[in-house]
Amino acid sequence: MMDDRNALLSHQTFARAIEFIWREAELLDRRDYREWLDLWDPSGHYVVPIDPNTTDYAATLNYAYDDQDLRQKRVQRMTSGYSASASDAARTVRTVSRFTLASDSADGVEVKSSQIIIAYKRGASTIFAANLTHKISMASGEPRLVEKVIRLIDSTDALSAIGFLL
Structure with missing residues (x-):
């Protein structure tokens, strides 16, 4: 039982x-x-690695490797109206699917999934595809992001127009 x-x-x-x-x-x-910032555990990391196989994000080059301070600064830039990405931000529609429970414990879960984002800006649509890993703490009773890793399928190519959070 x-x-x-x-x-x-x-x-x-x-x-x-x-x-x-x-x-x-x-x-x-x-x-x-x-509100997205409120989803995070203060110790959490938002990661967009360049190397599709890396697991040591602190020791490799990334598009983003944001702790709480850097997440807050990124959001400040994006909402201030002073940066190009804020004043002419793409409109996005994302689909997240193919959920797999990678691990779970009493304190939280690790979920792997796939994500497709359609970004529309200046009359053009751009597709971003990625494999995601969310580590989510359930320790406080409310889910909190401990780590989000976005592995873009074309991460080793030159990327442009990423003026939004993935």
């Missing part, structure tokens, strides 16, 4: 994590970056 209970709790936690990831995607599409 205990195994059934653990399986049920694991399933419920996984479902909550998926809902949380979808909520994050909606906030980003609405450009509600300040």
Whole structure:
């Protein structure tokens, strides 16, 4: 009976994590970056690596490797109206799917998924595709992002027009 209970709790936690990831995607599409900041655990990292295989983000070059301070500064730039990415930001629609529970514990889960973003700006649409990893803490009772890794499928090519959060 205990195994059934653990399986049920694991399933419920996984479902909550998926809902949380979808909520994050909606906030980003609405450009509600300040509310997006509230999803994060203070110790969390937002990572967009260049090397598709790296796991040591601190020791490699990344498009983004943001701790709490850098996430707040990035959002400030994007919402201030003074940067090109803020004044002419792309409108986005993202789809997140193919959810896989990579690991779970009493404190949280790691969920792998795929993401397609269509970004529309100045009459042109651009597609961004990525594999995502969300590490989500459930320790406080409310989900909090501990780490989000966005592995763009074309990360080693020259990328432009990433004036928004992935």
